[in-house]
Amino acid sequence: xxxxxxxxxxxxxxxxxxxxxxxxxxxxxxxxxxxxxxxxxxxxxxxxxxxxxxxxxxxxxxxxxxxxxxxxxxxxxxxxxxxxxxxxxxxxxxxxxxxxxxxxxxxxxxxxxxxxxxxxxxxxxxxxxxxxxxxxxxxxxxxxxxxxxxxxxxxxxxxxxxxxxxxxxx
Numbered sequence: 001x002x003x004x005x006x007x008x009x010x011x012x013x014x015x016x017x018x019x020x021x022x023x024x025x026x027x028x029x030x031x032x033x034x035x036x037x038x039x040x041x042x043x044x045x046x047x048x049x050x051x052x053x054x055x056x057x058x059x060x061x062x063x064x065x066x067x068x069x070x071x072x073x074x075x076x077x078x079x080x081x082x083x084x085x086x087x088x089x090x091x092x093x094x095x096x097x098x099x100x101x102x103x104x105x106x107x108x109x110x111x112x113x114x115x116x117x118x119x120x121x122x123x124x125x126x127x128x129x130x131x132x133x134x135x136x137x138x139x140x141x142x143x144x145x146x147x148x149x150x151x152x153x154x155x156x157x158x159x160x161x162x163x164x165x166x167x168x169x170x
Contacts, residue, residue, distance in 0.1 A: 059084040059092075059117070061161040063141040069167045070131045076104065076166060078129065080141030082159065083122040089157075090116050090146035094125040096139065103137040103168055104129040117145070131168040138163040 059082050066077035082092055094111040101107035109127050117123055125141075142160040149155065 059089055059143070059145065059159045061141055061143055061159040063139060063161040063164045065139065065164045065166055068165070069169060071169055072131050072134055074131050076129050076131060078127040078139055078141070078164070079124055080127070080143075080161065081122050081124045082117065082143045082145075084117045084119055086119045088116050088118045088148075090148065090154075092117055092123065092143040092145035094127075095142045095144070096127045096129075097142070098129075099138045099140075099163075100135070103131065103133045103135045104139075104166075105132045131166075134168050134170045137166050137168065139166065140164075 062081045062083065064079045066079075067074075070076055078096060080094055080096070082094075094109075096109040098104050098107045106129060109129075111125060127141075140161055140163050142158055144156055144158045147155045147157050
C-alpha cells in the first residue's frame with residue numbers, strides 16, 4: 001500500500017515538473033487566419049489518495065506453522081492472528097481445527113475470550129500440538145467475536161483463516 005502511495009506521489013511530482021517547466025504553443029490550422037502563437041493553459045488534477053471505506057466488521061484471520069514437515073512425536077507451534085481493519089470487535093476467542101482429526105493432538109483447541117480488539121490492531125494466539133500419526137494435516141484457525149452495530153444491539157460473527165498444511169512423517 002505504501003509503495004502505491006509513493007509511486008503515485010512520484011508520478012504526480014514528475015508530471016507537475018513537466019507541465020510547469022515550459023509553455024506550450026499552438027499554431028492555427030486554418031489557412032485563412034494568420035499564423036500566431038497561443039499559450040495553452042494546463043490544468044493539473046492531483047489524485048485523491050484516501051483509505052477506502054471499510055466493511056462494517058470484517059476482521060481477517062491468519063495462520064502460520066513452525067515447521068511444514070515434522071516427525072511423529074514432534075511438537076508443532078501454530079500461530080494464529082486476527083487483524084481488525086475497521087471498527088472494534090469484542091471478546092474474540094481463538095479456535096484451532098485440524099483435518100483430518102487425529103494426526104495432531106489435540107486436534108481441536110478453543111481458548112477463552114480476550115479483551116476488545118480496536119480498529120487497525122491485531123492479536124496473535126499460539127497453540128501447541130503434538131504429531132501423533134503420519135499423514136498430511138490441514139490446519140485452520142478462526143475467531144468468534146462480538147459486534148456492536150451503529151443502530152444498536154450486538155451480534156456474534158466469525159472469521160476463518162486459509163488452511164496451513166503440515167506433513168507428518170514416521
